[in-house]
Amino acid sequence: MSLETELRVRAGDVCEICANADALSSLDVDGGTPDQIERTILVCETCAKQIRGESPLDAKHLLCLNDSAWSQEPAVQVTAWRLLNQLPEETWARDLLDMLYLDDETLAWAKAGATKSADDDDAAIVHKDTHGAVLNGGDTVTLIKDLKVKGAGFTAKRGTAVRNISLVHDNAEQIEGRVNDQRIVILTEFVKKS
Numbered sequence: 001m002s003l004e005t006e007l008r009v010r011a012g013d014v015c016e017i018c019a020n021a022d023a024l025s026s027l028d029v030d031g032g033t034p035d036q037i038e039r040t041i042l043v044c045e046t047c048a049k050q051i052r053g054e055s056p057l058d059a060k061h062l063l064c065l066n067d068s069a070w071s072q073e074p075a076v077q078v079t080a081w082r083l084l085n086q087l088p089e090e091t092w093a094r095d096l097l098d099m100l101y102l103d104d105e106t107l108a109w110a111k112a113g114a115t116k117s118a119d120d121d122d123a124a125i126v127h128k129d130t131h132g133a134v135l136n137g138g139d140t141v142t143l144i145k146d147l148k149v150k151g152a153g154f155t156a157k158r159g160t161a162v163r164n165i166s167l168v169h170d171n172a173e174q175i176e177g178r179v180n181d182q183r184i185v186i187l188t189e190f191v192k193k194s
Contacts, residue, residue, distance in 0.1 A: 018064035141191035
């Protein structure tokens with residue numbers, strides 16, 4: 001049985017990203033020649049062009065990641081994680097990344113081959129906590145003082161853990177995270193890395 005035939009069986013003859021059934025082809029997740037089913041996905045032409053960077057990301061089309069990110073196939077999970085990280089301005093994408101769980105091996109694979117995203121565009125920006133520890137997207141931080149959250153009507157208490165933070169790509173003094181089920185911007189001077 002050929003690789004593409006195996007992929008079509010695994011995927012149910014639809015794109016593993018958007019479930020489109022037209023113009024399907026195999027795509028190696030790491031950009032090489034498809035040769036291992038474990039590292040290959042079946043995608044439609046629209047998804048393939050966006051994944052390869054041949055066309056700009058279409059956030060409306062990629063809303064399909066709300067379903068495909070939960071696939072049991074590591075290659076699909078890796079692709080979804082990478083695409084979501086290229087959509088930092090989309091609230092739904094950030095929220096989905098906050099909820100998404102990848103095992104350590106799959107997450108390492110996703111990070112190893114991640115394409116440049118908005119977070120990488122300005123390499124000079126380095127986010128540091130109050131003690132000077134470098135912060136990365138996905139880290140957990142702890143608030144070091146009570147913070148009034150403007151517009152939300154609550155105070156984020158000292159000692160609150162903020163998990164899976166996002167870095168504000170154009171401001172080294174700001175991060176984003178969820179507190180009381182609200183996504184808020186937090187100044188790095190008020191957090192310490194956990």
